[in-house]
Amino acid sequence: MGLRTGEQYLEAIKVRNKAEIYVLGKEVKDVTTHPFLKPSVMAFKATFDAPWEEDTKELARAWSPFINEEVNRFNHIHRSPEDLAAKVKLLRKISHKTGACFQRCVGFDALNTLYIITELMAQKGKTEPKEKFVEYLKTVQKKDLALAGAMTDAKGVRTQKPSQQKNKDAYVRVTEVTKDGIYVSGAKANITGVAASEEIVVLPTRAMGPEDQDYAVAFSIPTDTEGIKIVVGRQLNDARRMEEGDIDALPYFYNHEGLVIFDNVFVPMERVFLLKDWQYTSQLVEIFSAYHRQGYGGCKAGLGDVIIGATYNLAKQIGVEKASHIQEKITEEIFLTETMYSAGIAASLNAVQPCPNCWWVNPMHANVTKHLVARFPAQISQLAIDIAGGIIGTAPSEWDLKNPKLREYIAKYLQGVEGYTAEDRLRMVRLLENVSMGVAFMIESVHGAGSPAAQRIMFSRLYDLNYSEEVAKKLAGMKSNVRFTEKAEPWRETETEKLAKSKTAPSTEDKLSK
């Protein structure tokens, strides 16, 4: 099949029999109709609609050599730098349809990460994980499955390694290995879109040593599995969705995050890709985080566009859009948005090829992208609040507008420029309030794909300060031992880049297909 429609996706996730999904302390069976989860399901659905919509179908479809069919880009293994750029562009465009995170990127990045990691394992003689992974990938692509990516563990005391923690389940771990599979316990935290997914791809969250080998595990599991409990997190304004309004409930699309508890869950061996392979965890984290950091240049720029459009409209509604300071502020919003996007595109087009049939993002650009994303959305939101006026935090509810005793007054006192109604103002205020101050733009931008400190560690690791110093010393007429290289940037290579350079052998996939 390769490509499903949004409706087919909705049908597939309707009933959960084995996993337990909790919202506000109560168990939910049908995630497609529950008022709390419905906006999230609709945002996820947008990724299934994209290949069928005229404006996104080019970007959202990709050709898979694994199943010789067109697949949804969210389940595609990047085959070129252009593929990576198409990802960023697609994310920007889908943000325009949802005004929210559409939750399918973590699974997408997890697939691409495991593709490279299992290839590296194969090149060191361990071919089985790659064979299992490619079989899994084919199933995902053929069925066009909705994946969540679960990397972040509960983590307990942050400065302690998994094996040092008092709570042995602070990181997901293997508790038993049988010939048929493994049993795992622990929890993954903040997992985007998990209740709306069909499969969870689980990865280790940090570099590990031999003492942590029970925690060095990567696998996939259907979301509806015995022993999985999902506790959906609260969000700003979440209870408004229960009110059945059509203005205060804006936006109609939203993301959710969940705490995913694995209570002695059995994983069949054919779905286990890393088992006690601690040697690969450092590179796995490096590869995954860079993929995920690159993507934010697309989706957050797309949300920036929504905010820019909303602030411009609100400025027009109150007649200030031509004021020089308003124009200046909107120009600043555009600059901040386009900077995030430019970095994401640079991370894509300056890509690295670690194996003949796979492409990884440029690690420096990807880390810069995410660091911009950790900072700029807050600035964009601040400008939006400035332009929107105090009403963004004080507007009456839609129930006031709909109350016959109040309607006339609200209509009279909320209206600005003729041609716009009080309802127009309220609608735009509600959209802006939720997008600019919501989880995806303000919180995920900071913490998603790792806290800001993680990117700063990467910059300082990658930037060759000694090289720049020698360059400066030479220009200052001091003794310098600079050795100019062909490379324009004073960057050190990551392990993945080094491998890309040293690699001459065909990929295992090539060997297997011969």
Ligand SMILES: Cc1cc2nc3c(=O)[nH]c(=O)nc-3n(C[C@H](O)[C@H](O)[C@H](O)COP(=O)(O)OP(=O)(O)OC[C@H]3O[C@@H](n4cnc5c(N)ncnc54)[C@H](O)[C@@H]3O)c2cc1C
């Ligand atoms: C909206 C949202 C969606 C997300 N979606 C997903 C998802 O789909 N899948 C997924 O796997 N993860 C997801 N995440 C998790 C995300 O990757 C983590 O939030 C991020 O890595 C930070 O981890 P943490 O939240 O545990 O923060 P913490 O680790 O608690 O960090 C808090 C602070 O402590 C600092 N800190 C942490 N450890 C150390 C240390 N050892 N030494 C010094 N300082 C330290 C951090 O830099 C930070 O400043 C999501 C997060 C958010 C907010």
